Amino acid sequence: MATPLTAARLLAALRAEGVTVVERPGWRTHNRDHTGPWGPVNGVMIHHTVSSGTASTVALCSRGRPDLPGPLCHGVIAKDGTVHLVGHGRANHAGGGDPDVLRAVAAERYGTRPPPTNEHQGSPGAVDGNRHFYGFECVNLGDGEDPWPAAQTEAIVRASAALCRAHGWSAKSVIGHLEWSNRKPDPRGFTMPDLRTSIARRLGERPPGRPVDPPATGPGTPRHHPFPGTAFFRSGPSSPVITAMGRRLVAEGCSEYAVGPGPRWSDADRRSYARWQRKLGYRGSDADGWPGHASWQALKVPYTG
Template sequence: MATAPSASTFAALLRAEGLAVVEVGDWESHNRNHKGPWGPVHGVMIHHTVTKGTDASVRICRDGYSGLPGPLCHGVIDKQGVVHLVGYGRANHAGLGDDDVLRAVIAERALPADNEATTDGNRHLYGFECINLGDGKDPWPEAQLLAIERVSAAICRHHGWTERSVIGHLEWQPGKVDPRGFTMDSMRSRIGKRLGSKNPAAPLPTPKRPVVDLSRLRGAARQDPPKRGTPVSYSGVRTVEAALVDEGLLSKRYDDGHFGSATVSAYAAWQRRLGYRGRDADGIPGKTSLTKLGKRHGFDVKD
């Protein structure tokens, strides 16, 4: 029987494994413990989000949605391999699963086929959501796979578990397919090698933040929009468009790298959200509004 460590210890052991960790809001006390106990803990479960974009994915996993309140996991692993901690305690991630699978996880033996949903997995399993569309086409960058490996190894190392204590959602609950795009057997092999390694983990490289040139962006926003499919004139436009998509202000169909009328309208909506009105909400980026967008979506602004 294993007891979960304190939240601060949990974050520390992930960092000790070489992971970049972001602590989101009140994650240490954000949980569903009022709905039932958390623990004893027996294993780690890996999921994919079926979402795109770091900020939007983290927000959904922290807050949940109608019919399924958050947190929906303990941590979100983004495409760059950064772990965003969104909750600690009971989380709505595993649901009901196969009691034979849980017994195999506890005994650290080969998993049986999951053919029933009778056992509360939210009580006994750590959960990590990994940002991926889950369509079999969305790539899994090596930095993200390495972070999954390190997260799992860190927890297993703390509890004295082997890689057999790490499972995918598809191995727990009938009908689930996540994570899709790599096999859990291949991931367990990686985790096993890491746990057997005597070398300390090297820190993951810190992802470089994009830099958006304000003057070039304003120039792109003021020009007559070219036809869709023509070469992108400035890559920073796509960075801003992706942020507007994540904010729910721009349709994905217009995330094409051109600051056309749809993007101007979306940026004007962002300016109004910040409290600007009239000419100050004309859809042409200003330094203050762009800097605030960058802080939320991981890019810097250059004058």
């Protein structure tokens, strides 16, 4: 159970995970919040669209249908792996589902699959999934024959992992629509246990916020310093990591340095980092200059040893 990410933090988390993102105009305030609560959130739900064509699908998922107003998800994952953000807040994607599934996902306690679902939209025991799940619609006809290109499946893994990483969830917080409602077949063409295995593998590559040496990489491959935690910066450290961070901020055009950067954390570092956060799309108190995991991952600070 968690407070939903702000639009800026959602965007930063996706980009930090290496997702190619396109922002549809107005997505940050496009939602159905006036019809019911958004949050606490418990996981991510994966769908297929039963459509083809990126532009038409993105437009449909943004505006919705006469019987179901948009947004119909938070992001559309195209066949080329691009994630098109269409909404932020409550979205009409999950509908009613099984409370036993919600409890299992919230606790992250189940085997390879959540318990069987026995509810659907409008059934007496259903609970509101639009309140509790982020939703990604994936462009696919859903007939079992339409292919899932590698770029698309990789984007599904990365987008799901990004939200899990941001919230500290495991792969068991990612479910398919068919695991939520007993009247839904999606996604069709791959299995959710296989998808969760891939997400878990990705999450194991870069544990969030753990200040340990990164894994060994091949010759010529740059190594990036793991996020050392917010407390590290608030302690006013003097470290080569601060110098490396400052050099990356200068390279990104976010310098507020009169002299430097140097190894001791300073107000110039904080103001420079705030510029970096604004460059990523953070706004207001989210761009306060104190590094967070997602923005740090996106900065790619070289490992200093």
